[in-house]
Amino acid sequence: MKALTYHGAKDVRVDNVPDPFLSDPEDIILRVTATAICGSDLHIYRGKIPGMESGDILGHEFMGVVEEVGTGVTALSKGDRVVVPFVIACGRCFYCDKTLFAACENTNTGRGAILNKKSSTPGAGLFGYSHLYGGYAGGQAEYVRVPKANSGPIVIPAGLEDERVLFLSDILPTGWQAVVNAEVGPGSTIAIFGAGPVGCMAAMCARHLGAQTIFMIDHNDYRLQYAQQEYGVIPINFDKHDDPAEIILEGTGGHGVDASIDAVGFEAKGSALETLLTTIKVEGSSGKALRQCIAATRRGGIVSVPGVYAGFIHGFLFGDAFDKGLTFKMGQTHVQRFLPELLALIQDGKLRPENLITHRMHLAEAARGYEIFEKKEEECRKVVLVP
Numbered sequence: 506m507k508a509l510t511y512h513g514a515k516d517v518r519v520d521n522v523p524d525p526f527l528s529d530p531e532d533i534i535l536r537v538t539a540t541a542i543c544g545s546d547l548h549i550y551r552g553k554i555p556g557m558e559s560g561d562i563l564g565h566e567f568m569g570v571v572e573e574v575g576t577g578v579t580a581l582s583k584g585d586r587v588v589v590p591f592v593i594a595c596g597r598c599f600y601c602d603k604t605l606f607a608a609c610e611n612t613n614t615g616r617g618a619i620l621n622k623k624s625s626t627p628g629a630g631l632f633g634y635s636h637l638y639g640g641y642a643g644g645q646a647e648y649v650r651v652p653k654a655n656s657g658p659i660v661i662p663a664g665l666e667d668e669r670v671l672f673l674s675d676i677l678p679t680g681w682q683a684v685v686n687a688e689v690g691p692g693s694t695i696a697i698f699g700a701g702p703v704g705c706m707a708a709m710c711a712r713h714l715g716a717q718t719i720f721m722i723d724h725n726d727y728r729l730q731y732a733q734q735e736y737g738v739i740p741i742n743f744d745k746h747d748d749p750a751e752i753i754l755e756g757t758g759g760h761g762v763d764a765s766i767d768a769v770g771f772e773a774k775g776s777a778l779e780t781l782l783t784t785i786k787v788e789g790s791s792g793k794a795l796r797q798c799i800a801a802t803r804r805g806g807i808v809s810v811p812g813v814y815a816g817f818i819h820g821f822l823f824g825d826a827f828d829k830g831l832t833f834k835m836g837q838t839h840v841q842r843f844l845p846e847l848l849a850l851i852q853d854g855k856l857r858p859e860n861l862i863t864h865r866m867h868l869a870e871a872a873r874g875y876e877i878f879e880k881k882e883e884e885c886r887k888v889v890l891v892p
Contacts, residue, residue: 506521506522506523506524506525506646506647506648507519507520507521507522507646507647507868507869507892508520508522508562508642508643508645508646508647509562509563509564509643509645509646509868509871509872510522510559510560510561510562510563511549511557511558511559511560511561511562511563512559512560513552513559514550514551514552515550515551515552515879517550517563517871517872517875518872519868519869519871519872520560522560522562522646524648525642525648525649525650526650527573527575527650528650529575529577529652530575530576530577530578531575531577531578531652531653531654531655532575532578532650532651532652532654533571533572533573533574533575533578533581533650533651533654533658534571534572534573534648534649534650534651535567535569535570535571535572535587535589535644535648535649535650535651535658536569536570536571536572536647536648537567537568537569537644537646537647537648537649537892538568538569538570538586538667538891538892539567539568539569539667539668539671539889539890539891540564540566540567540568540644540645540646540671540868540889540890540891540892541564541566541567541671541672541674541887541888541889541890542564542566542645542871542874542875542878542887542888542890543565543566543591543675543676543702544676544701544702544703545565545634545770545813546563546564546565546633546875547875547878547879548813549563549634549635550875550879551879554634554635554637555635555637556635556636556637556638556640557635557636558636558640561633561635561636561640561642561643562633562642562643562645562646562649563633563643563645564632564633564643564644564645564646565591565631565632565633565634565643565644565674565675566591566644566671566672566674566675566676567589567632567643567644567645567649567671567674568586568587568588568589568661568667568670568671568673568674569586569587569589569644569649570584570585570586570587571583571584571585571586571587571658572648574654575654577655578654578655579655580654580655580656580658581654581655581658581660585658585660586660586661586663587658587659587660587661588658588659588661588670588671588673588674588844589632589644589649589651589657589658589674590606590657590658590659590673590674590675590678590840590841590844591631591632591634591674591675591838591840592606592607592609592629592630592631592657592837592838592839592840592841593609593612593613593629593630593631593632593639593641593652593653593657594606594607594609594612594629594653594656594657594841595609595610595611595612595653595656596653596655596656596657596841597656598610598611601656604839604841604842605839606629606656606839606840606841606842607628607629607836607837607838607839607840608628608629608836609628609629609630612629612630612639612652612653613628613629613630613631613638613639614639628837629837630652631837632644632649633645645868645871645890646868646892647868647892656841657841659673659844659845659848661848662852665851665852666859668859668862668889669851669857669858669859670848670851671859671889672702672706672858672859672861673840673844673847673848673851674840675838675840676702676703676706676858677706677710677847677856677858678838678839678840678842678843678844678847679703679706679811679838679840680703680704680705680706680707680708680709680710680768680811681706681707681710681843681847682811682838682839682843683703683707683710683766683768683809683810683811684707684710684711684714684716684766684809686807686809686834686835687711687763687764687765687766687807687809687834688763688764688807689710689711689714689715689716689763689764690714690715690716691714691715691717692715692716692717693711693714693715693716693717693718693763693764694716694717694718694719694720694757694762694763695711695716695718695719695720695762695763695764695765695766696719696720696721696722696749696753696762696764696765696766696798696801696802697711697719697720697721697722697738697765697766697768698722698723698749698765698766698767698768698769698794698797698798699722699723699767699768699769699770699794699812700721700722700723700725700728700729700731700732700740701723701728701768701886702861702886702887703768703811703812704721704723704732704766704768705728705731705732705735705736705861705886706858706861707766707768707811708721708732708735708736708738709735709736709856709857709858710856711736712736712737713850713855713856718739718756718757718762719736719737719738719739720738720739720741720749720752720753720756720762720801721733721736721738721739721740721741722741722742722743722749722797723740723741723742723743724742724743724744725881726742727881727884728886729741729742731886735860739756741753748800749797749801750797750800750801753801754800754801757803760803760804761800761801761802761803761804761806762801762802762803762806763802763803763806763807764802764806764807764808764809765797765798765799765801765802765806765807765808765809766798766808766809766810766811767794767795767798767808767809767810767811767812768811768812769794769812770794770810770812770813770814794812795808795810796822798810799822799825799826799829799831800825802829802831803829804829804830804831805829805830805831806829806831806832807831807832807833807834808826808831808832808833808834809833809834809835810833810834810835810836811835811838861886861887862886862887862888862889863883863884863885863886863887863888864877864878864883864885864887864888864889865888865889865891866888866889866890866891867890867891867892868890868891868892870890871890874888874890875888
């Protein structure tokens with residue numbers, strides 16, 4: 506089959522690779538009908554994620570049609586059309602029983618082996634995201650093996666086009682969890698740092714939940730303009746304003762917002778030294794977005810962090826956070842928890858995540874898709890690939 510494979514920093518290629526096969530009774534084989542390039546894929550593309558090997562298949566946002574079913578699969582049948590969560594969870598361990606699917610104990614043995622440390626809670630495996638997260642082949646391919654199929658994929662009703670539901674795989678539930686963690690409700694004031702796909706999904710979900718005022722901070726004018734038009738945010742370009750938090754404080758009577766969302770994570774465009782530090786888990790992130798979140802949030806407020814961090818952060822102002830009595834909520838997304846509710850909202854037309862898409866390309870053009878997305882060319886917001 507054809508699949509997008511990793512060969513080093515900024516070197517991804519569509520290669521011929523062996524077809525996947527059933528290796529566990531709970532596996533399915535999926536024929537991929539749509540897949541997307543995620544912002545967190547750019548960390549891999551830039552060579553900043555440890556545990557990547559040449560030839561690894563990328564991609565964790567995908568959907569398709571079930572082609573083969575393992576003998577232990579009871580939740581799905583051949584021919585079902587499904588969206589697959591990027592988090593691989595067994596559905597029955599200590600954490601899955603608490604609906605903390607991203608903390609699944611049974612799908613990832615890679616972290617301890619790569620980092621040479623023992624951990625009773627390594628976190629769940631992820632599709633297409635390095636051997637640090639289990640070494641699972643990703644879905645930027647014609648076919649993919651989906652393990653633990655009884656507790657992951659959600660069946661999509663007829664009549665919903667792929668583009669309307671594809672983002673259930675990652676960025677929509679990630680944005681949703683971010684605003685749920687931020688306790689957004691009617692009348693809320695929030696600040697979202699990062700106008701990328703997750704930031705935009707968070708803005709859309711916040712509006713649905715009744716947020717009154719949304720500040721959005723980024724340095725790309727075209728993304729800020731889209732978010733302003735689509736979600737009614739107040740845009741702040743941090744290339745033009747050195748201290749976005751100051752503007753937010755001025756706009757909230759000096760108090761700050763009820764909650765801030767860090768949809769940036771560690772700075773993926775850092776130096777060669779920072780790349781090395783990330784590889785050995787001593788990440789050189791400046792933590793600028795996180796410090797701005799702390800400054801922009803009112804006393805007693807919440808800082809919600811869906812953005813990916815991989816290690817050490819310079820200058821984390823814990824004293825300021827303590828003084829303000831802030832609550833921090835963060836972590837990988839428990840995708841399976843939110844899928845039924847989000848699918849219903851899409852069916853009812855209350856959420857339109859597909860509006861984010863700007864580029865539709867064939868899988869054969871995937872390398873160019875990464876380049877466009879990474880360089881933010883052609884006002885790219887989101888790339889969808891079709892095998």
